[in-house]
Amino acid sequence: MSDGDTSTAGGDDFVRELVRNELSNGVVDRVITRFPPEPNGYLHIGHAKAITLDFGLAAEFGGRCNLRFDDTNPDTEDTEFVDAIIDDVRWLGYEPGEPLYASDYFEQLYRWAEHLIEQGLAYVDDQDADTISAQRGGYGKPGVESPFRDRTPEENLALFRAMRNGECAEGSRVLRARIDMQHENMQLRDPVMYRIRNEPHHRTGDTWHIYPTYDWAHGQSDAIEGVTHSLCTLEFDAHRPLYDWFLQHLPLTGDAPNQTEFARLELTHTVTSKRRLAGLVHDGIVDGWDDPRMPTLRGLRRRGYPAAAIRDFCSYIGVSRTNSRHQIELLEWFVRDHLNRDALRRMAVLRPLRLVITDWPDGHVDTVDVVNNPEDPAAGTRAVPFGGDLWIEQDDFRLDPPPKYFRLTPGREVRLRAAYLVTCTDADTDADGNVTTVYCTHDPGSRGGTAPDGRKVKSTMHWVSAAHALEGSAMLYDRLFNADVPGDATGDPMDDLNIASREILTGCRFEPALGDAAPGDVVQFERLGYFAHDPRTALLFHRTVGLRDEWARISARS
Ligand code: ATP
Numbered sequence: 001m002s003d004g005d006t007s008t009a010g011g012d013d014f015v016r017e018l019v020r021n022e023l024s025n026g027v028v029d030r031v032i033t034r035f036p037p038e039p040n041g042y043l044h045i046g047h048a049k050a051i052t053l054d055f056g057l058a059a060e061f062g063g064r065c066n067l068r069f070d071d072t073n074p075d076t077e078d079t080e081f082v083d084a085i086i087d088d089v090r091w092l093g094y095e096p097g098e099p100l101y102a103s104d105y106f107e108q109l110y111r112w113a114e115h116l117i118e119q120g121l122a123y124v125d126d127q128d129a130d131t132i133s134a135q136r137g138g139y140g141k142p143g144v145e146s147p148f149r150d151r152t153p154e155e156n157l158a159l160f161r162a163m164r165n166g167e168c169a170e171g172s173r174v175l176r177a178r179i180d181m182q183h184e185n186m187q188l189r190d191p192v193m194y195r196i197r198n199e200p201h202h203r204t205g206d207t208w209h210i211y212p213t214y215d216w217a218h219g220q221s222d223a224i225e226g227v228t229h230s231l232c233t234l235e236f237d238a239h240r241p242l243y244d245w246f247l248q249h250l251p252l253t254g255d256a257p258n259q260t261e262f263a264r265l266e267l268t269h270t271v272t273s274k275r276r277l278a279g280l281v282h283d284g285i286v287d288g289w290d291d292p293r294m295p296t297l298r299g300l301r302r303r304g305y306p307a308a309a310i311r312d313f314c315s316y317i318g319v320s321r322t323n324s325r326h327q328i329e330l331l332e333w334f335v336r337d338h339l340n341r342d343a344l345r346r347m348a349v350l351r352p353l354r355l356v357i358t359d360w361p362d363g364h365v366d367t368v369d370v371v372n373n374p375e376d377p378a379a380g381t382r383a384v385p386f387g388g389d390l391w392i393e394q395d396d397f398r399l400d401p402p403p404k405y406f407r408l409t410p411g412r413e414v415r416l417r418a419a420y421l422v423t424c425t426d427a428d429t430d431a432d433g434n435v436t437t438v439y440c441t442h443d444p445g446s447r448g449g450t451a452p453d454g455r456k457v458k459s460t461m462h463w464v465s466a467a468h469a470l471e472g473s474a475m476l477y478d479r480l481f482n483a484d485v486p487g488d489a490t491g492d493p494m495d496d497l498n499i500a501s502r503e504i505l506t507g508c509r510f511e512p513a514l515g516d517a518a519p520g521d522v523v524q525f526e527r528l529g530y531f532a533h534d535p536r537t538a539l540l541f542h543r544t545v546g547l548r549d550e551w552a553r554i555s556a557r558s
């Protein structure tokens with residue numbers, strides 16, 4: 001069963017090749033990775049790529065992957081996100097073990113910072129952030145050294161301790177590494193290591209008044225944990241020399257970790273920036289982080305995406321150093337592929353129209369056997385009640401059919417799935433001309449759906465017995481953003497927001513077996529698509545994905 005299978009060798013990408021080479025050359029003797037989310041939001045599909053790489057690589061090479069919270073910024077972080085991230089990693093199919101926190105290393109980081117100060121490699125700067133940033137210069141633009149750059153180690157230590165003890169106002173000072181204000185790589189122009197913040201931290205409370213920057217915390221946390229391969233996205237490429245510089249100047253006891261960058265995952269019609277996703281939630285454009293239109297793992301899960309489909313997608317697209325945007329239809333292909341194999345088939349009528357069989361014996365109920373999953377004989381069949389009063393889909397009847405319309409229309413015979421052949425005799429309409437009831441006769445000899453004389457019908461329609469139907473709702477989803485690349489034209493993704501991304505249908509009719517659907521179950525509504533049962537509201541279904549393979553059309557074109 002593919003569902004528990006999270007350690008299969010992902011393709012032969014450059015990271016795996018690197019690791020294999022290092023192992024065979026003795027550069028490393030084990031593989032320890034980490035997945036380092038900042039707990040300031042929920043995980044999204046982009047994180048899934050990092051998780052499958054970090055955890056997958058460790059598993060393939062018999063190593064370990066740490067889940068480490070990069071919780072160095074008290075302003076935006078919260079335990080709510082910590083818990084959700086652990087839950088999402090598990091859902092995706094990985095066992096994170098005991099979570100680790102960068103904040104647990106604050107004391108060690110502090111001591112290492114003092115070490116750099118003592119070596120003359122760090123100094124306290126009393127300038128404000130804007131001044132420091134302006135002095136950094138730019139490409140071809142020289143940097144300007146801070147007037148505080150040549151403080152003595154003693155003076156720096158005293159000031160740094162005062163910063164730690166909460167004796168300095170926010171923004172009044174920072175600790176900077178003393179590297180090279182003319183370095184061609186801006187990251188090495190005396191980067192900031194510590195800022196003063198008096199905000200309480202979600203784990204350390206009021207203990208700290210100074211917080212390490214990403215650059216000062218990340219490689220050092222990797223070293224503390226014995227990480228061998230620190231995998232991150234390409235935008236950190238320019239930070240790698242700084243990552244290495246810090247490690248080279250610290251009294252490490254073990255081998256220094258190495259950073260390797262890979263391309264971010266981007267999808268068409270999708271934004272993955274946490275800031276943008278938070279905006280969608282706060283502006284009420286979606287119902288929350290787990291709205292089925294969100295590319296968060298919670299959203300995709302509620303939408304009915306199997307975790308295994310997301311893993312297979314990540315494995316298929318692989319890992320490279322070239323940024324690119326994948327078609328969302330490819331991800332949907334994997335979702336459909338899994339659901340086609342696993343989802344039970346059910347009958348649901350989303351926009352009901354009444355069909356009465358005029359020659360049906362009064363009050364008689366037949367029970368027909370319907371196959372649960374043609375892809376999986378072991379799923380068996382179920383008994384579905386059938387009577388003379390039924391619901392069919394409004395789209396399946398036309399009083400005045402257009403050309404090539406093969407479904408029900410006066411005089412036409414069709415098959416009601418797994419039940420009987422019926423012929424339309426008449427229909428009622430209301431004052432506006434809307435059809436209210438369709439009348440049919442049936443062929444009693446066609447039970448099971450085959451005519452005794454072998455005559456053919458052009459269409460088979462799903463149905464639900466009115467006397468047995470359950471009533472509920474369905475939500476149909478479209479892309480949240482119309483453009484392939486949201487914001488491509490104007491710079492603002494919100495300009496491409498699809499204001500009709502959700503259609504809510506109430507008064508849907510479901511066959512009785514759907515009353516047994518567990519929270520989160522995904523089924524195929526025959527002819528309509530895959531639908532996920534809401535985790536909280538009974539008989540509310542979210543359309544996961546339609547039945548038509550749009551990826552085939554796209555890949556044939558290219
Ligand atoms: P955002 O920029 O949206 O806030 P982030 O990159 O800051 O996201 P983190 O929580 O810091 O989010 O990310 C944790 C890990 O996930 C990092 O190693 C990061 O490189 C990786 N990651 C985040 N987004 C993507 C993506 N789109 N594709 C691949 N990896 C990603």
Ligand code: MG
Nearest residue numbers: 037038070214
């Ligand atoms: Mg980040």
